[in-house]
Structures are given as C-alpha cells and as structure tokens.
Ligand SMILES: [Ca+2]
C-alpha cells in the first residue's frame with residue numbers, strides 16, 4: 001500500500017454495476033467487496049454464485065490468452081478474449097468457439113496461480129444458447145499444448161444434462177452423473193473439491209447458487225498442473241461458450 005488512493009473494485013461486477021454512488025466515490029477509492037481486518041484486506045462474499053475464491057487464476061482482464069497454448073491435436077476452433085457487460089469481473093470474458101469438433105487450449109505457466117490437489121478449482125461458465133455442447137474444463141494439465149490429453153477433464157453437457165470426470169492422461173473415467181436441466185444464457189459455477197487423497201467431488205450450480213448436479217470419484221494420478229478449456233458441439237455445428245473468473249479456494 002503506498003500513499004496513493006486505493007481503488008479496490010468489485011470482484012464480480014463492472015464499474016457501472018458497482019455500488020459506488022457517484023464518480024466522487026470512485027475517485028476517492030471507496031472500497032467495495034473487501035474489508036480491512038487486522039491490518040489486511042479480506043474479501044467479502046460475492047453477490048451471486050458459488051463461493052468466493054482465494055486465488056484468481058484468470059479473469060481475462062489483461063485482454064489476452066498468451067498464457068495458453070492450443071492443443072495441437074484438438075485445434076478445431078478458436079479462443080479469444082471479448083468485451084462483454086456479462087463479465088463477472090471487469091469487462092472481459094474468454095470466448096471458446098468450436099467448428100463442430102473438439103477444440104481445447106491449456107495453460108501451465110504465465111497465469112498468477114494454479115490449483116493443486118488440496119484445492120477447490122472453480123470455473124464460471126456460460127452457454128449463450130441452447131446448442132448441444134460438451135464444454136471441457138481442465139485442471140491438473142501436464143502439457144498446455146495437450147490439454148485434452150494430459151489432465152483431468154470435467155465435461156459438462158448442457159442438452160444432455162450430464163457431466164463426467166476423466167483422467168485424460170490415463171484415459172480413465174473417474175466419475176459421471178446426470179444433472180438437472182442445465183440452463184442456457186446464465187452463469188454456471190463448476191467447482192471441484194480436489195482432495196490430496198485422490199478424491200474428486202464435482203458440483204455444478206446455477207446462477208442462483210442452486211445445485212444442478214454432483215459427482216465424485218477417486219483418482220490420484222495427478223496432483224498438480226495447469227488449467228484449460230475446450231468445447232465440442234456434438235452435432236458437428238459451430239458453437240460458442242464463455243468462461244470467466246477461474247480460480248480456486250484453498251481450504
Ligand atoms: Ca491473459
């Protein structure tokens with residue numbers, strides 16, 4: 001902390017949606033979503049969805065995906081950062097697009113911090129329409145350019161209302177489950193309680209925080225690694241999904 005005015009902004013809302021009353025509040029650095037406690041800053045609970053995060057791995061506010069590498073064998077699409085008023089934090093989202101087959105990208109270095117076994121990786125994701133998609137969320141990725149082949153992969157299928165967890169390095173399925181109806185056009189929270197004993201407890205929540213489904217299984221083959229995202233439209237058609245505010249809690 002220097003002598004300058006601090007501007008701790010909402011970790012879930014854009015400036016326009018924040019609780020500042022006036023521009024003067026903004027200029028004065030009025031604090032929102034953090035409290036000063038014991039001489040330190042403590043985050044306050046977010047306004048919606050899931051639990052607050054201890055560590056943000058990526059919120060895409062730097063406007064780039066240079067920390068990621070496209071999976072060279074699953075390059076059937078594209079990823080970009082886009083500005084959107086729907087961003088959960090700041091102005092930007094990651095837009096993941098498939099041309100109808102599997103597209104995936106991963107990051108093992110360059111981002112602030114990556115979850116390991118013992119943490120609870122958390123992804124906020126959005127299906128903008130009712131397309132039949134399989135969204136892939138990776139953790140424990142061993143190689144960024146092989147995200148789809150070297151990490152744990154949560155598959156969330158919106159039309160099919162199901163989810164599955166695989167260890168893509170070993171090829172084994174760790175868990176699978178049906179879910180309640182997965183809504184389109186609203187933020188969903190996917191969180192994985194990744195235990196050091198190899199247990200994985202996966203839950204998906206809607207934007208109100210209601211649980212849509214859960215699954216659990218045991219696999220201790222990977223204990224750390226990078227993260228990533230992917231998309232596969234099961235009908236061979238082009239489609240998109242959005243990701244924002246990826247991070248983890250460290251209980
Ligand atoms: Ca970036």
Ligand SMILES: [Ca+2]
Pocket residue numbers: 059060061087088089090091092093244245
């Ligand atoms: Ca963002």
